[in-house]
Amino acid sequence: MHVVIMGCGRVGASLANALERLNHQVAVIDKDQQAFRRLGSDFHGQQVVGNGFDRQVLAEAGIERAGAFAAVSSGDNSNIISARVARETFGVKHVVARIYDAKRAAVYERLGIPTVATVPWTTDRFLRMLLPEGVATAWREPSGSVAVLQLPVHEGWVGHTVRELEENANCRVAFIMRFGTGVLPEADTVVQADDVVYVAALSGTVTDVTVAAGQPPEEGH
Template identity: 80%
Template sequence: MHVVIMGCGRVGASLAAAVERLGNSVAVVDKDQHAFRRLSTDFHGQQVVGGGFDRRVLVKAGIERASAFAAVSSGDNSNIISARVARETFGVEHVVARIYDAKRAEVYERLGIPTVATVPWTTDRLMRTLLPDGVASAWRDPTGKVAIVALPVHEGWVGHTLAELEQATGARIAFVMRFGTGVLPAPKTVVQADDQVYVAALSGTISDVTAAAGQPPEEAS
């Protein structure tokens, strides 16, 4: 398939190389011709100079035959405008935009443009590296508002229902990994030893949820 990437910064150049390695054709668009120096020496795709929301530039990059479009420049406005042009004008099926402002990302998601909120995603990656035994989200929605977290649970919860744990933490239990198998919880499902509990929680509440689950039931309630 053909992929058009708007923005040839470090992310754009790395993405272009990865997509091409999978056997796809790639066109990279950037208004700064010197930006293409970031591309690897064995890159064989198109290098198109111009704005990512200029229709003539996009046509030159092959947008009319593209199956995917990624807007990964350093500007939120440029990324979202380019993504909307690709989706709404040229009907590209798979479109994604990198957005630094998580609040704005939420708005764009409602417009039907998948986004990657860079700051929340980067924070999670750093948490996994700095605190390998700590809490970091296993999944986060692109706006950064809701996360699914692997929750460390105090051993005192064994034998209590997941409904009790939900009430104590204020989070919604999404699923449980038990003996390597995913289990969808029912109201009367009981916590067993070695269960790995995953909860859905709002960003900003994860530390409180973790603290509550880390206490035995008597103290958590």
């Protein structure tokens, strides 16, 4: 497959080399000729100097035969404009843009442009390495408003329903891993011993949700 990459920073260069090692044809676009030094002497793909949203530059990079396009420059605006041109003008099937501003990411997703929101993604990776297992988020939607996390549940919840847990912890149970198999629970599904519970919660409430689920249910629940 022919892949066009806009931006030859560390991410762009690493992506280009990785794709070439997988035997894909790669063209890299950057405004700075010196940026191509990051590709190394073993890179045999195309190097195109220019703006990644310029149609002539994209054409020179082979966008018309490209199966994929990645916009990974340091500018959100440049990334989204070039991604839209690749998708809407040239009909590239697989397009993705790196976005630093997480609030913008949701807007671009609605335009049909998959995004990688760099700051939230990196933050979550650090949290998974720094915090005890089960506390950090496993997934976060592009705007950063909703998180999915593995929820440490107090053993006192065994025998209680998913509805009770949701109401008490102010969250939604997304799925349960039970004996190594994923289960989509109903409201009356009963929590069993050794269940691994994943919930969806608003990002600002993750700590409160975790604290609530880590305590035994109140009497009468």
